[in-house]
Amino acid sequence: MHQSLAFTTLALVSAASTLNVPRQSSNSSGYSVKTPPLTTPWTYTAGTDPWPEYPRPQLSRSQWQSLNGIWTYQNASSLDSVNSPPFSQTLGNSVLIPSCIESGLSGIQGTNALYSWFATTFDVPSSFTNDRILLNFGAVDYEATVFVNGQNATFHRGGYFAFTVDITDYLHVNDTNELLVFVHDPTDSDSYVFPIGKQTLHPSHIFYTPCSGIWQSVWIESAPSNYITDLYIAGTADGQVNATVSSSGNSTSQVKIEIVDRNSSTSIATHTGTVNTPFTFSVPSVSPWSPDSPTLYNITVSLGDDEVGSYTGFRTVSRGIINGIQRPLLNGEFIFPFGTLDQGFWPDGIYTPPNREAMVYDLQTLKKLGFNMLRKHIKVETALFYQACDELGLLVFQDMPALRPLQTETFDNCSVATILPDDDQQAEFARQLDLLIVQQRPFTSIFSWIVYNEGWGQITSYYPEFGLTDRVKQLDPTRLVDSTTGWYDHGAGDYSDNHHYANPQCGSPFYSIQSTPYDPTRIGIQGEFGGIGNNVSIEHLWSVQAAIDTINQTYEIDTTLEAWNYRGHRLLGELLDQVAIWSCSGGIWTQTTDVEGEVNGLMTYDRRILRPDVAQWQSDISHLYSAATSRTNASTALPSFSGYSVLSPTPYPSEYPESTPSWSPNGFEYSATPPAPFMSTTSETSGASPSAYSTSSSTSPSPYSSLTASTASPPASATSPNGYSTPAASASNASARTTSANEYSTPTAIDYSASPPSGYGYHSTWA
Structure with missing residues (x-):
């Protein structure tokens, strides 16, 4: 057995306890790890209750329940299958969630499926005392249509980003609920140009096996009728805090933010602002965050009956001229x-x-x-990845997942041609870039955003990177931008x-x-x-x-x-x-x-x-x-070689x-x-x-x-x-x-x- 890691500080990210309400036992019958082409020391320790940690440390709630575990799965025949959901039916295979269906851990280890169904059931815990029940997905690749008890609850596009839907009105509070998800993953499909990274149906050296399905955690949580939907708190090295707290309603209510020293559990600052409106305040005598001293502070945010936990580090990223x-x-x-x-x-x-x-x-x-x-x-990784970088003191240069590579890739039975996005596809790329910035910007460790990698999907008839860079700077003026790496x-x-x-x-x-x-x-x-x-x-x-x-x-x-x-x-x-x-x-x-x-x-x-x-x-x-x-x-003397000066254009x-x-x-x-x-x-x-x-x-x-x-x-x-x-x-x-x-x-x-x-x-x- 592997020794468990010491996550002493990780457990403190929420001022409120985030105890996972035990889920009813999922049926693991028929599930087993499929031996992959290569194992890791952890392959056979993942179990059937994977990723039990609260998945969203920057906005955590005390009343929650993981839906991770053994679901059922089957392929679908076409995109039109979404119009004929297999309600109350037993799907053909057991699958581990979260996972990529192409992986051994999934229990499927299949080839990429264009269309697929995933299903599970759950009960709402009696301890959920608030008015609303929220269903959360960490990430689904690529398009997800979500049904709850036979009703279409939401649609989401984008394989790297989280989404939440209020499912209260679809629930059977005192009975078992059916959750059904239709997934469309058009990897390498003709005419589809979308953020895909290095996934391909034809892996070759620097391009790899694709990921389809529900590959990050799924959970439900309880919230009051007016609840916090988004939280952005950015602290600078001198203790200045820029905060925006968004809510589910058009509210102008007061919101309270409390900053707590992790080491002493002492409250060091409290401020009241207006929800859905940016505001600033100062925290005295903070210890700046850096790779050598990754100091983080716990945060509690209260809006009426809603209270969420978070954390931040105080640091300032900028550029300047030195010598x-x-x-x-x-x-x-x-x-x-x-x-x-x-x-x-x-x-x-x-x-x-x-x-x-x-x-x-x-x-x-x-x-x-x-x-x-x-x-x-x-x-884009799970939020827990960036939390660990915050804790460890590792700066992150975060790429936007790339569109298809610029060059033509020829395989034995096909050629993936040079495809650049049309106007609609470029707009979708920009929309998902917005999602990347907004969802990941709360993490202290992120130092720079990267828009394009080596020209992959980068339009050359004009230079979209200028407008995209301006957009990134508008959404997050606290980081640097590497527009074209x-x-x-x-x-x-x-x-x-x-x-x-x-x-x-x-x-x-x-x-x-x-x-x-x-x-x-x-x-x-x-x-x-x-x-x-x-x-x-x-x-x-x-x-x-x-x-x-x-x-x-x-x-x-x-x-x-x-x-x-x-x-x-x-x-x-x-x-x-x-x-x-x-x-x-x-x-x-x-x-x-x-x-x-x-x-x-x-x-x-x-x-x-x-x-x-x-x-x-x-x-x-x-x-x-x-x-x-x-x-x-x-005053540091730089080395000189035969009269050769620094930054001279002369040859080495x-x-x-x-x-x-x-x-x-x-x-x-x-x-x-x-x-x-x-x-x-x-x-x-x-x-x-x-x-x-x-x-x-x-x-x-x-x-x-x-x-x-x-x-x-x-x-x-x-x-x-x-x-x-x-x-x-x-x-x-x-x-x-x-x-x-x-x-x-x-x-x-x-x-x-x-x-x-x-x-x-x-x-x-x-x-």
Whole structure:
């Protein structure tokens, strides 16, 4: 069994207790996990009562009941099926909710279904004493039509966003209620251009298995007749609060906000404003939020008989000129955001992690390595993900889920042509961008919004990114905007963002097509780089032949972990040069984990192998922060090479040494021998810890515990599920070696309720 995480602070987000009323036992008959092409240590621990946590920590209510669990499911024949709902019928299959039906965790593991039905029943708890019953969905991909007791309750479009419907008038209060959901998911369908991210019916290397259905939590809650529908509270580093509390009615009632210190549970401020009208107030002597000190404050909001819990951090995001260079600022000081491209895919759950422990483990690993940021790549996560980032102190660059890629993709039996949105589709993209901003802006950790990724779905006959950027700034003036990360940059937004994998080109006077030259009027950032790969044995690969066949499309394959760590060290060293010499203000390493046919993650897709030499990566990343700090001091002498000046357009000097420059910190040289805990890709050593997570206490920065392995059982059978061929290991796909049993180990969870180590990414405490 996995040790449970310490969520001490997470439990305090609501001043009111959010006790989940136990649901009547759902019928798990017929449900079982379908063995996926690759498991994780959490695959068989998800259970039939998944994600029991309250799903919306920024607006929590005390009277609620989860509807997660075993539902029933069946395909539908066409879009017209929505007009003939199967009321009071037993659907053909049992399915776990939340899940993607393509996943093993769902119990279905089917192919993408254009049309499908999901059904469950529930009773309204007698403890629900308020007037109205609200039904909430975290996310359904892509269109959902919801029926309650045979009546059409609502329709929602958008696969990444939450929605709520008042179902009071449809309920049988003293009887069992039927909930039926029709889902239409037009992934790759002709003429459909909509926010889809990397989902495709034809996975190939950087495009992955799609997710259909109810993939985030479902719950009901009780509220009074005039209830709070939305809550936006933004606190600045000096204690200024901008608040808007929206209600279900056209009310001008008074609303009360109370701010509570988490550590002492002491009320530190109370203010009364008018509902549905923005208002401001000040909170004295707050501790600003930062990656090194992620201080959060609990909030209670009262409107008549309605009371909800929330939380916030006080921080200010801005940009400014420091020593003549545009820089991102946190709380008025230059911060160097450095993180990973975080895809959010899971081999057992696709879009849905097996549980919160698994989800948070990825974040803990990034924090331990020294990253202070992640880029959530063309996917929107559950609210609990952003809550964990708030708690851990991880900045988030949040992508808008992309439309179809600009380039044509050709497959064996079809070609996904270059499709750009028409006027209606562009308007829908803009509407869903609004949803992204409004729903995620309460989370303190979000630092920047990203509108377009590498031109995917970006209209080129005119430049829509300018208008979209203005819209984002109107909805959320408290963050920076990266309008076009990578390519097709026409000057919109706050960042001059370069993508180049072979070597970084960050805020530098050199660039490669399709990126554009560094624009010194904006912040120079390396939006993607790295991407170096390291192939592993078949036990750690997504065992679908089509995916394995694309591994050789990886930008670079390093045959040993020693080589992989060496190359990572050199690339981080190049970025360090550009921080110290040029105008580099941040970077994003590709990527957190392997995904299907990609083997370029810090971790394998199953989260069982951690590739980095932890101490070396911690050191290299710390040097990036130190170099950035040195650029904030006007008296700091920058290195000069043969009369060559900073930001000069002259070519990179040939006399610049290949070895570590003299101005870099001591101890920067890479040790040729990887640490013992790391699995070698060239040989198997039974005495090693193949999980690659065990580190000595001397390399674990306090207060993080060492990532020691604990036993988890492998799947009962090594037989591949039907429909998936397991290739024989060969030099062309995976190392031909067996896997020792203890590779199926999982790390002990890090207790992140304590303060994070100092020196990880906030200017005032850099060494």
